Amino acid sequence: MTTELLRVEDLRVHFPIRTGGLVFGKYQPLKAVDGVSFELKQGETLGIVGESGCGKSTLGRAILRLIEPTDGKVVWLGKEEITGLKGEALRAKRADMQIVFQDPLASLNPRMTVGDIIGEPLTVFQPNMPKDARKALVKDMMAKVGLLPQMINRYPHEFSGGQCQRIGIARAMILKPKMVVCDEPVSALDVSIQAQIVNLLMDLQADMGLSLLFISHDLSVVRHVSHRVMVLYLGKVMEIADRDAIYVAPLHPYTQALISAVPVPDPDVEKSKARIVLGGDLPSPMNPPSGCVFRTRCPRATDLCAREAPTLEEKAPGHRVACHHWGVPGKGHGLENDPVQPGMLPTLG
């Protein structure tokens, strides 16, 4: 798991948003993704977490070029620039990069049979494949994702949410891609079905040596599936590190708040723990705060934070943090009293 599959360098996606009236209005950029860099290794799962509007989904789509990035680079296997690909070359690359969406039913064409939906990438990328061979592959894939192959001629609406997600996964996997972006793949599913789909994704990954970008707001699921985790806030990376470092010893105050906010299904822990409750709401991405984007809600914010945006720097091996006052709770660097205290994080281990 050492070979780099994907490298993202300073990726930006800015949407022009019209503000003001039709006549005197002007366009203002909404910085959905604003200078994101990371790498993804072969066979690795990188969890991407953050709240609504932090740019998680836009990032995933920009990497796949489903949305055109404004700036920055996406490099495939150390040499090929996805961001520079055009026409046929980009189309061919898409066979290696697939996506699984959040809303299972809405992402499937209601007028196509399950067999046609799952087999569609084959018809596009291997148009010369005989029909029988294609059907056999589709049936194989259906069995692999836990669908009965004899249901090949049914339509999406005849399936439950969990089954529709299996169809979406089968479709994403049929070309044996090297990387799959999973955008909140279990958020719309019932608790009992979530575990089925999480297990399926992890099995397929082990089987096929896949790399996954696992986008989710559910920090418990992300801890379970990821090797490394990246935390986003208003289009910027706050922290990125190995899963255990993120959950056991997060160094960024935002990560610390996120983890302390997750309700855990354990009454004794949940009723006694002190959480870090952030004040206020997420600022509008149209109008992000000066300096550090998190400063309006950060318990450690100082004047420095309003003046200067912190850069993402390596503070421990493989552990990068963007914060002037990074550190474990109680030991905030450069602060006399750290408002974030150790008891505010659940004891993890």
Added chain:
Amino acid sequence: MTAVLEVRDLKVRFSTPDGEVSAVNGVSFDINEGECLGIVGESGSGKSQLFMAVMGLLARNGRTEGSAKYRGTELVGMPVKELNTYRGSKLAMIFQDSMTSLTPHLRIGKQMTEVLIQHKGMSEADARGKALDILELVRIPEAARRLNQYPHELSGGMRQRVMIAMSLLCEPDLLIADEPTTALDVTVQAQILELMADLKRVTRAAIVLITHELGTVAGLCDRVQVMYGGRFMETGDVRQIFYNPQHPYTNGLLSSMPRLTEDRREKLYAIPGQPPNLQRLPAGCPFQERCDFVHERCVAELPLLRPVTNAAGTGQMKACHLESLQHPVDDPSRASIPADAAPPVIRTSDARTA
């Protein structure tokens, strides 16, 4: 202990073009003064419709059977006009989607004062003062300014606070919160949960928390009722349910959750199959098609809620033919138990209290 609400054998049916939907299938329970009751279950298990029926808010194609008494007064079948004197004043409900529950074209202040003028006969000025107090109670910054704003001018978290504020205006006895934090971001959810915990301390109201999020229930609730297929599978106090679940469904749900505090990258336990079709519920146990412990009796006979024999303390009930999850062998007609059955949930907290 005085019961605020007594529900007996309540049923909810919907007639639809493709047949009757049995959404709630005979549930009985009490809610006592000052307690916080959690109703958990998956989508479609009947959590919301149960309380919509209590409030007389079912869709037109729905009908309620059975009884729901508010401090001795029967609510089922009560004329709407009379029901309106209870709704919003004695019984209040908070919904997941704050945008659709607030009136979009009315300022927040107007929406709040109208309720007080109508239910409490307050003057405009008094009502405004009270509205301001309540907005401050739910910690809305710049409360006075908010009174003049429209719902769409507020953020999601702020709207949820306004909804909670509105539900508290007439100091209800029973506050029903249906997924109050589900649509919110994690950090905003934490704010609302903190607020709910505060409310629990300062109001005397009984609170019902309807949710599929077990973590939220663990933090707020005193008692829990687990629903499946429109019935209660297991009920008990919150520690009994989380540390000593005795129904295969509850145990399966808890086992299938990835834990923030647990480091394991092995397989999650997954309950097989899918939730039941409420138009064609099987005879016998509604969970039979997905249960690791299913045996002949489960198919033939509906299990009724009964006290759990090996419970830690009293009050825990389950609707299951098994004697215990550890020794599911009391029934001679049992099927063999598969090796990969849900492991019993054993937590460190048990050891601590044992």
